Amino acid sequence: MLEKIDIGKTKRNLLIVLILSFLSISLIISLGLRSNDEIQKIVEEQFNERQLLLSKQISSGISEFLNQKTIIIELMSLHIYNDSTDAISDEFKTVYDHNKDIYVFEFINASGVVITGYPEENTPIGYDLYKFERPGDIETKQILIRTFEWVRDNKETNITRPINLLEGGLGAFIWIPVYEGEEFKGVVLSIIKISDISDKFLKNFDTKWEIQMINDDGMVLYDHIYSNNVGDKYLKHNHSDPHLDQIIQDQLDGKEGKDYFYENGSEKKLIAFSPITWRNEKWSISVITSSSEIENLISSVFIKQNAFIIVSVGFIFLGNFIIILLLSRWSISLENEVKKKTGELFESNKLLTDANEKLKENDKIKSNFLSMVSHELKTPLTAMKISSEFLLDNKSHNINRNELIEILLRNIERLTRLVNNLLDLSKIESGKLKYNMESAQLHEIIDMSVATIKYQYDTKGVNITTDIPHDLSKINIDKDRIIQVFLNLLINALKFTLKGGKVEINAFEHEDHIEVHVKDDGIGIPVDQIDLIFEKFYQIDNSPTRSYPGAGLGLSITKSIMEGHGGSIRVKNNLPKGSVFILTFFK
Ligand code: ADP
Numbered sequence: 001m002l003e004k005i006d007i008g009k010t011k012r013n014l015l016i017v018l019i020l021s022f023l024s025i026s027l028i029i030s031l032g033l034r035s036n037d038e039i040q041k042i043v044e045e046q047f048n049e050r051q052l053l054l055s056k057q058i059s060s061g062i063s064e065f066l067n068q069k070t071i072i073i074e075l076m077s078l079h080i081y082n083d084s085t086d087a088i089s090d091e092f093k094t095v096y097d098h099n100k101d102i103y104v105f106e107f108i109n110a111s112g113v114v115i116t117g118y119p120e121e122n123t124p125i126g127y128d129l130y131k132f133e134r135p136g137d138i139e140t141k142q143i144l145i146r147t148f149e150w151v152r153d154n155k156e157t158n159i160t161r162p163i164n165l166l167e168g169g170l171g172a173f174i175w176i177p178v179y180e181g182e183e184f185k186g187v188v189l190s191i192i193k194i195s196d197i198s199d200k201f202l203k204n205f206d207t208k209w210e211i212q213m214i215n216d217d218g219m220v221l222y223d224h225i226y227s228n229n230v231g232d233k234y235l236k237h238n239h240s241d242p243h244l245d246q247i248i249q250d251q252l253d254g255k256e257g258k259d260y261f262y263e264n265g266s267e268k269k270l271i272a273f274s275p276i277t278w279r280n281e282k283w284s285i286s287v288i289t290s291s292s293e294i295e296n297l298i299s300s301v302f303i304k305q306n307a308f309i310i311v312s313v314g315f316i317f318l319g320n321f322i323i324i325l326l327l328s329r330w331s332i333s334l335e336n337e338v339k340k341k342t343g344e345l346f347e348s349n350k351l352l353t354d355a356n357e358k359l360k361e362n363d364k365i366k367s368n369f370l371s372m373v374s375h376e377l378k379t380p381l382t383a384m385k386i387s388s389e390f391l392l393d394n395k396s397h398n399i400n401r402n403e404l405i406e407i408l409l410r411n412i413e414r415l416t417r418l419v420n421n422l423l424d425l426s427k428i429e430s431g432k433l434k435y436n437m438e439s440a441q442l443h444e445i446i447d448m449s450v451a452t453i454k455y456q457y458d459t460k461g462v463n464i465t466t467d468i469p470h471d472l473s474k475i476n477i478d479k480d481r482i483i484q485v486f487l488n489l490l491i492n493a494l495k496f497t498l499k500g501g502k503v504e505i506n507a508f509e510h511e512d513h514i515e516v517h518v519k520d521d522g523i524g525i526p527v528d529q530i531d532l533i534f535e536k537f538y539q540i541d542n543s544p545t546r547s548y549p550g551a552g553l554g555l556s557i558t559k560s561i562m563e564g565h566g567g568s569i570r571v572k573n574n575l576p577k578g579s580v581f582i583l584t585f586f587k
Contacts, residue, residue, distance in 0.1 A: 014327050021320040025313050032309040036302060043298045051272035051287050052258045058211070059256075059274040059285040062201050066172070066278040069102060069192065074157060074176050077188040080107070081180040085116040092118035101200060103171060103193045107178075109186040112148055122191075124166065137164065144173075151175040152184050159281045161215050162194050170194040170221060170231060172281070194230075198222040210288035215281060216252055247271055251284035260291070270294065368537050368552075376418050376551050380411035387411075414549070421553040425536065428560045435478035435564055442514060442585070443468035445479060446505055449486035453494065462494055463502040468516075472509055475585050481561045485569075488554040489518045489581050495548050497522030497578070513567075513586045521578035530571055534559045 076095050080088050085107070092105035096118050104122035109115050112130050117123025129148055134140050140163050147160050160173040171191040178185040194213075202211050202222055211224035223229040244261040254275040263269050268291040276283040387404040427433040446468050457464045486505075493503045497520045508515045525533060525540065532538050536556035541548065555569075562569045567585045574580045 011331065014324055014331075017320055017323050017327070021316050024316055028309055028312050028316075032305060036305065039301055039305065040298050043301055044294055047289075047294050047297060048258050048270060048272065051270060051289055052256070052274070055272045055274040055285050055287045056256065058201055058287075059276045059283075062197060062213075062283075062285070063276045063278060065101075065197070065200070066192070066276070069099060069190075070157065070159075070174055070279060072099060073102075073105070073174055073188060073190045077176040077178050080188070081178045081185045089116045089118050089120075092116075101192065101196045103165075103191045103196065106189045106191075107186055108148065108189055110152075110184050112145070114189075115186075122167075134166070140164065147173070147175050148187055151177045151187055155179060157279060159279050161217055161219065161281065162221055164231065165191070165193070172197075172278075194221050208290075208293065210286075212286045212288065213276075213283055214248075214251060214286075215283045216254070218248065218252055221283065241265070247273070251275075251286060252282075254282040254284070267291075365537055368542060372537060372539075372542065372551050373418075373422075376549065377415070379549060380414045384408055384411045418551055421551060421557060424557050425553055428557065433560070433564065435481060437476045437478055439474045440477050440479050440482075441470075441474055442472050442507055442516065443470050445477070445482050446486060446507070446516070449483050449490060450505070452483075452487060453490050457490075457494055457503070460494060461499040462497050464490070464504075465502070466505040468505065468507045469509065472507055472514055473587055475514065475587060477565055477585070478561075482565075485558050485561050485583070486518070488558045492554060493518060493520040493522065493579075495550070496520065501578075513584050516583040516585070517580050518583070519574050519578065519580045521574060524573055524577055525571060525579050527573070530573075533571065534569070 072095060076091060080091050083091065088107050092107075096102060096105060104117055104119065106114050106117035106123055108129065112128055114123065114125055114127040117125065129141075129144050132141070143160055143163065147158050151158050155177050157177075158175045160175065162170040162172050165171045171193050174190040174192070176188045176190075178188060198213070198221075202213065202224060205211055205224065207225060209224065210226075211222070212220060213222040214220055218233050220229045220232050241262040243259070247257075247259050247261060250257055251273045254277065256274040258270065258272040260268055260270055270289045270291060271286050272289075273284055273286040276285060384407075387407045390399050391401060391404050391408075393399075424433065443466075446466055450464060450466055454464065490503065497503060501521050503518070503520045506517045506519070508517075529540055533540065534555050537552040538556075539548075539550060539552040542552065559569050562583060565585065567583065569581060569583050571579055571581050
């Protein structure tokens, strides 16, 4: 009962474990799916912020650089008004040595002619703003003159938008007026090459990002990927997304921001932009990223998250599998234990029943034995008493004294046989029955046995014949005990065969044994009792009123003697009537 309850509990626990694991897996999956959306938003936002920050960093770096250089040049310009051209050149050299990223320092006198500069190879000495034509570029000449005059008149620094240099490339022109009191002495013109700025601040970025720098006219000053665009008008670019116009306008207005647009109508791109403020110039830095990069980033986060979910689910499965395994193993071992215990109980129950049966049987045997022995003692004793009384009665003269003495002798013999049988049985059971083995001829033993009992056969009128070949192999036997065997069988055969019947003894030699058949045509043995008659005290008719005397010991002792000789005894029916006892003697 206790075990049954435990097994029930185990199965219930198993069910609880399964439900819990199902719930926890569903929870993890639903949370995972929900957080996927949130993660997508967060990753996107973070990425956009990062790109904006990047554009800010670049623009503030460039702004700081340009403004710092401008201040340095302004400081230098404050005290060169009175210097000779050589002194100015020296001054330029000193500053240049500490600011190599400035392409050239030039001094333009009040009439607009370049009179000195450093480094000399970059200085077009004698270049007259008013006279020199710039081949194919009338506009630039005008700008230069306009700026020169504006600086002179306003006494203020001015930056011209990047201009194509005569040596090639774009350069930002910094114009600083030089005055001695109210007297205009000229202008310090410093040029910073745009390529130097981009080399310093932009070139080293990953090429998967499109980094652009434009000025407030919309001219492309730098393009990380499409260097051919440099010098072009940014606004002129082919694009089909009108949204981009607004973004560019924001850039030109000096704003910062981040937004999406579609390039060539299909590819979604993120643009993060930030202004560079350099005196009167306003440039803008933009960092353009393909949205596929963000998607890759999101999907890599997805993959990691999904991997985490799968691993978690896997762990839950594994953990639960182990729990289920342990529980079912426990349940199986419990069931086995129950089976084993039940089996043991059943076994000990059977042993008890068997022992009980045995006890009952022993009890029955004991009482059978007592009633049989007392019957077997009483019958001959009564006959002996009556015969003795007759013999003592001298008055009765017509009694046959010889017949009375024969009765006495027969009953003494019967009693002696009973006592001998009881003694033999007790020896057999205690293992004390010893055999004096010697070589013997079976026909001699059989003849002696027949001779011993022949008189009784004749008296009853039962015919006895033997057919024993005299050339039978000799065998090793205890002669007296084997005679006892034959006598037992012959007494039984006589007892259970009617007058006029016949008993035959035959012997057959086989390769390794000799068989002796003791055959009668008496009452026979019921088939269902054929195996029982060799048990001690067993009699087919054991009622007190039975017609055949006997204690049920003869065959049991016979069987023990045969087995003591290494042989055997069995019985079968002699058709049409009677029995055949078959003795086997091994050579
Ligand atoms: P008992 O001394 O009572 O004859 P046995 O052990 O010799 O005891 O025989 C046991 C029983 O076997 C007998 O009581 C009898 O019922 C049966 N039996 C033995 N021999 C024969 C036989 N030749 N024919 C018929 N029944 C026999």
